[in-house]
Amino acid sequence: MRLKAYWASQGCIVQEPFDCEVGAGTMCPETFLRVLGSEPYNVAYVQPSRRPSDGRYGENPNRLYKHMQLQVVLKPAPEDVVELYLKSLEEIGIDLSQHDCKLEEDNWESPTLGAWGVGWQVMLDGLEVTQFTYFQQCGGLDLDVVPAELTYGLERLAAFIQDVESIYDIRWNDRWTYSDVRLADEEQYSTYNFEEADVDFVWNEFRLHEAECKRLMARFAEVADPLERRRFPVLAAFDQTLKCSHLFNTLQARGAISVTERAQVIQRVRSLAVAVAKAWVAQRETTRRTA
Amino acid sequence: MSELLVEIGTEEIPARLVDGAASDLRERFAVALDRLRIGRSAQITVESTPRRLALFATGLPARQDDRRQTLRGPARRIAFDAQGNPTRAALGFARKAGVDVSELEFGADGKVFVDRTIRGRHVRELFSETLPGVVLGVRFPRSMYWTGKGGARFIRPIRWLVALLEREIVPFSIAGVAAGDTTWGHRRLGSGPIRVRGSEDYRRALRDNGVVLSGEERAGKILSEARATLPRGLRLRDNPRLLRTLVNETEHPTAVLGSFDRQYLDLPEEVLETVMLVHQKYFAVQNSDGSMENRFVAIANSAADRGGVIGRGHERVLCARFNDARFFWKFDQRRSLAERVDDLGDVTFQAALGSYRAKTDSNLEIAAGLAETLRSDSATVTAAQRASLLAKTDLTTEMVGEFPELQGKVGGLYAAAQGESPEVSEAIYDHYLPLGPAGPVPRSPAGCIASLADKLATLGGMFRVGLVPTGSKDPLALRRAAFGVARIVMEKRLEISLDRLVSLAQAGERAGRLRGFLLDRFRHWLQATGGFAPDVVQAVLAASDAQPADMRARAEALAEVRHSPDFEALAVSFKRIRNILAHAGLDIGAELTAVRSDLLEAGAEAELHGQLQPVLAAVAELNSRRDYGAALRAIARLRPSLDRYFDSVLVMADDEAVRGNRLAFLAGMLRSLSSIADFAEMAPGSGV
Numbered sequence: 001m002r003l004k005a006y007w008a009s010q011g012c013i014v015q016e017p018f019d020c021e022v023g024a025g026t027m028c029p030e031t032f033l034r035v036l037g038s039e040p041y042n043v044a045y046v047q048p049s050r051r052p053s054d055g056r057y058g059e060n061p062n063r064l065y066k067h068m069q070l071q072v073v074l075k076p077a078p079e080d081v082v083e084l085y086l087k088s089l090e091e092i093g094i095d096l097s098q099h100d101c102k103l104e105e106d107n108w109e110s111p112t113l114g115a116w117g118v119g120w121q122v123m124l125d126g127l128e129v130t131q132f133t134y135f136q137q138c139g140g141l142d143l144d145v146v147p148a149e150l151t152y153g154l155e156r157l158a159a160f161i162q163d164v165e166s167i168y169d170i171r172w173n174d175r176w177t178y179s180d181v182r183l184a185d186e187e188q189y190s191t192y193n194f195e196e197a198d199v200d201f202v203w204n205e206f207r208l209h210e211a212e213c214k215r216l217m218a219r220f221a222e223v224a225d226p227l228e229r230r231r232f233p234v235l236a237a238f239d240q241t242l243k244c245s246h247l248f249n250t251l252q253a254r255g256a257i258s259v260t261e262r263a264q265v266i267q268r269v270r271s272l273a274v275a276v277a278k279a280w281v282a283q284r285e286t287t288r289r290t291a
Numbered sequence: 292m293s294e295l296l297v298e299i300g301t302e303e304i305p306a307r308l309v310d311g312a313a314s315d316l317r318e319r320f321a322v323a324l325d326r327l328r329i330g331r332s333a334q335i336t337v338e339s340t341p342r343r344l345a346l347f348a349t350g351l352p353a354r355q356d357d358r359r360q361t362l363r364g365p366a367r368r369i370a371f372d373a374q375g376n377p378t379r380a381a382l383g384f385a386r387k388a389g390v391d392v393s394e395l396e397f398g399a400d401g402k403v404f405v406d407r408t409i410r411g412r413h414v415r416e417l418f419s420e421t422l423p424g425v426v427l428g429v430r431f432p433r434s435m436y437w438t439g440k441g442g443a444r445f446i447r448p449i450r451w452l453v454a455l456l457e458r459e460i461v462p463f464s465i466a467g468v469a470a471g472d473t474t475w476g477h478r479r480l481g482s483g484p485i486r487v488r489g490s491e492d493y494r495r496a497l498r499d500n501g502v503v504l505s506g507e508e509r510a511g512k513i514l515s516e517a518r519a520t521l522p523r524g525l526r527l528r529d530n531p532r533l534l535r536t537l538v539n540e541t542e543h544p545t546a547v548l549g550s551f552d553r554q555y556l557d558l559p560e561e562v563l564e565t566v567m568l569v570h571q572k573y574f575a576v577q578n579s580d581g582s583m584e585n586r587f588v589a590i591a592n593s594a595a596d597r598g599g600v601i602g603r604g605h606e607r608v609l610c611a612r613f614n615d616a617r618f619f620w621k622f623d624q625r626r627s628l629a630e631r632v633d634d635l636g637d638v639t640f641q642a643a644l645g646s647y648r649a650k651t652d653s654n655l656e657i658a659a660g661l662a663e664t665l666r667s668d669s670a671t672v673t674a675a676q677r678a679s680l681l682a683k684t685d686l687t688t689e690m691v692g693e694f695p696e697l698q699g700k701v702g703g704l705y706a707a708a709q710g711e712s713p714e715v716s717e718a719i720y721d722h723y724l725p726l727g728p729a730g731p732v733p734r735s736p737a738g739c740i741a742s743l744a745d746k747l748a749t750l751g752g753m754f755r756v757g758l759v760p761t762g763s764k765d766p767l768a769l770r771r772a773a774f775g776v777a778r779i780v781m782e783k784r785l786e787i788s789l790d791r792l793v794s795l796a797q798a799g800e801r802a803g804r805l806r807g808f809l810l811d812r813f814r815h816w817l818q819a820t821g822g823f824a825p826d827v828v829q830a831v832l833a834a835s836d837a838q839p840a841d842m843r844a845r846a847e848a849l850a851e852v853r854h855s856p857d858f859e860a861l862a863v864s865f866k867r868i869r870n871i872l873a874h875a876g877l878d879i880g881a882e883l884t885a886v887r888s889d890l891l892e893a894g895a896e897a898e899l900h901g902q903l904q905p906v907l908a909a910v911a912e913l914n915s916r917r918d919y920g921a922a923l924r925a926i927a928r929l930r931p932s933l934d935r936y937f938d939s940v941l942v943m944a945d946d947e948a949v950r951g952n953r954l955a956f957l958a959g960m961l962r963s964l965s966s967i968a969d970f971a972e973m974a975p976g977s978g979v
Contacts, residue, residue, distance in 0.1 A: 060611060061611045077448075105307070142440055
């Protein structure tokens with residue numbers, strides 16, 4: 001809450017979480033689509049992120065199937081963005097002069113999104129608490145304006161601030177711990193993703209969403225009328241892409257995708273993401289011209 | 292003489308690129324000074340931290356030297372009319388040259404010219420123009436833009452620039468940042484902005500603001516503090532690469548001691564070390580018997596850890612990491628390595644060569660061939676086969692997915708845990724060895740076979756599909772693989788011919804190229820690792836390049852005797868013989884006519900001939916036992932007779948028959964004595 005307030009005071013729109021399964025806050029339209037084009041945009045939102053392969057049946061003190069990210073996008077990145085970020089940590093009670101804070105090289109790349117950037121992982125006493133990225137490309141497109149993306153790992157930060165050994169010991173409030181609230185999710189989803197998920201079913205679902213996305217993109221290409229273009233559901237097509245991405249992650253955790261296949265499936269998701277990104281840029285262009 | 296200070300203030304530069312960036316900056320600056328003709332007595336030093344590249348140049352002149360320049364103009368008759376008045380051509384030329392028309396002179400070539408002095412420019416002005424190019428010229432493998440598409444590129448955004456010539460600002464700007472006299476200290480231990488007046492003041496200001504500017508000093512601080520934090524009896528496991536990383540990741544390094552639960556010491560040390568060194572960048576700690584202790588030293592970029600907070604934080608993270616490693620270990624045991632062999636069909640080795648399953652088959656076949664040639668005992672054959680079958684299966688494990696640098700080792704550890712024999716698990720563990728020119732080769736015969744088979748299959752396959760390294764490019768590390776083959780064969784003195792290695796590798800139509808490629812690595816081994824002089828290696832290879840281990844044995848023998856006086860003289864005589872033969876147009880490789888003893892002259896010639904036969908017999912016998920040292924000593928005993936021969940016998944005799952006989956004799960001798968080395972290749976009197 002304090003982080004959101006801080007970023008609101010720095011001029012960010014505070015958004016609510018996006019309601020599709022995503023592996024990272026970056027994948028939400030608020031980041032993935034908004035970084036495209038030259039319009040400025042500053043936004044902050046908490047995003048639950050699901051990563052099937054990271055499930056540990058609730059046994060690892062630091063890794064989760066589903067964790068919360070605070071995602072901040074500053075477009076364009078202000079000159080003092082690193083300092084702004086460090087101040088946000090101080091805002092939530094971390095006295096950086098008493099800690100070991102390092103920015104270690106970590107260039108981020110998402111082959112499924114055709115996106116990459118350079119940046120760091122922010123290490124606080126050896127714990128990675130934030131991923132800091134200057135986006136360079138998204139959906140296969142060079143960005144006109146370079147945004148800074150800050151992704152805070154909220155569980156890790158909370159554990160750090162509360163000085164507890166494990167994420168599960170975080171006090172959610174005076175009465176309940178993180179374990180009380182979330183342990184069941186972690187146990188059950190780990191079991192599902194590693195053991196129970198029906199491979200054929202998940203594959204089918206993947207193919208359905210892929211087909212729907214492709215269908216929409218093919219339709220968009222045919223739409224010429226500005227008004228129709230403007231209200232064309234590019235965003236809905238993007239939802240389909242995100243579904244595919246999540247299902248792909250599930251298949252991978254399930255061990256259902258061989259290494260050779262993996263590259264091909266990534267390519268399939270990527271081509272959806274690239275098509276949506278292009279459509280979005282074209283759509284914004286149309287909207288601006290007709291506005 | 293004046294002094295320049297340039298500081299490029301950036302956001303955190305990746306540790307692995309800091310050293311290179313600093314030296315590249317220095318290099319480019321030096322080149323610029325030379326180009327501007329102001330570098331004659333300049334001294335350049337650079338310092339770097341993650342957030343700054345600082346350059347100090349002293350001994351700079353105030354301005355460039357003046358230069359005399361001659362400008363040539365139009366012909367005299369065009370420049371001046373008949374009355375001697377300047378024409379428009381003359382006026383134009385004078386204006387362009389910046390002189391009055393009266394200063395124009397007439398050259399011997401009939402043209403107008405003027406000598407003029409070009410004033411040297413002030414260095415401040417020159418730096419204003421040049422520094423942006425120097426700074427932005429620094430090369431990085433993956434740079435970024437931050438001011439928008441098409442903007443300046445650097446490794447990370449440039450946030451401030453200091454450029455002071457003495458105390459004066461050198462004006463220029465990069466990506467909207469103007470150079471000035473203002474720097475910044477450590478992000479939390481310092482303040483800013485800080486105005487500085489010259490380089491001494493700059494160094495002092497940084498020190499006062501929590502920045503240890505000198506990399507050497509940071510390295511010293513890291514090591515001495517790390518050692519000082521350890522309890523008695525414990526030792527830091529030094530690691531120069533880790534140290535370099537930490538030096539380049541901190542502006543104010545401070546050592547913090549931590550410990551972890553002893554239960555994790557059950558995990559293999561390889562895994563513990565990888566987590567600590569590679570992932571967390573901690574120094575590992577060992578006790579007096581060399582085994583790992585449940586301690587570590589983290590290097591913080593901060594002041595001393597007074598409350599122990601930093602240490603606790605690092606401990607917690609390490610514990611979670613170890614916990615993860617244990618998770619992978621347990622998870623991977625669900626399927627044995629043997630059960631994973633067919634999974635390799637899904638792991639691509641190389642697009643044109645197929646999967647690791649296919650590669651495993653090649654490895655198995657080559658391993659069988661190697662074992663046959665090396666006459667391995669049956670236990671070794673079995674272990675080498677089993678190891679080759681399982682060697683790549685760890686690529687399908689979670690552990691290798693998380694710690695790719697442990698491939699091979701993980702396979703070996705899992706094999707041992709799954710009840711494979713020690714010979715097999717050790718061979719799997721070692722099969723990537725050797726990793727470079729130094730470092731161990733596989734310990735056991737089975738390990739050597741598995742490793743050789745793996746490398747030969749890779750080399751043969753890549754050559755077969757045309758992926759031959761050219762120039763300095765070797766993305767598939769084939770040179771390293773080939774050098775690995777050379778190291779194992781040479782260091783283990785394996786009895787296998789170069790041709791056999793090549794045929795096992797199955798390089799198809801490129802077998803010849805592979806042979807040359809491997810031979811180069813063997814030659815390199817003899818010189819670089821074996822330490823043999825180039826002429827010794829040349830002499831040995833000229834005699835024969837068939838058996839690598841034999842080349843080594845012959846080189847050793849030759850290196851030992853070459854400096855004895857007899858041998859040096861002998862080498863000179865052999866060279867003489869070769870010259871005589873070459874002069875006479877005789878090819879020693881060709882079939883020779885038999886020597887007729889009736890044409891031999893009594894005295895030195897007959898004596899040498901008589902002595903040669905027993906020596907040849909002895910040499911042949913010694914060679915068959917590979918006692919090359921004794922064979923060379925036997926040859927060296929020919930020296931007195933050979934000297935006498937050249938003193939008294941004229942090889943190029945007038946009599947054609949005698950001459951032919953002598954040439955045939957010498958050629959035969961040269962040939963039969965050159966089986967160990969071609970002595971004529973030896974440089975006289977040079978060191979080994």
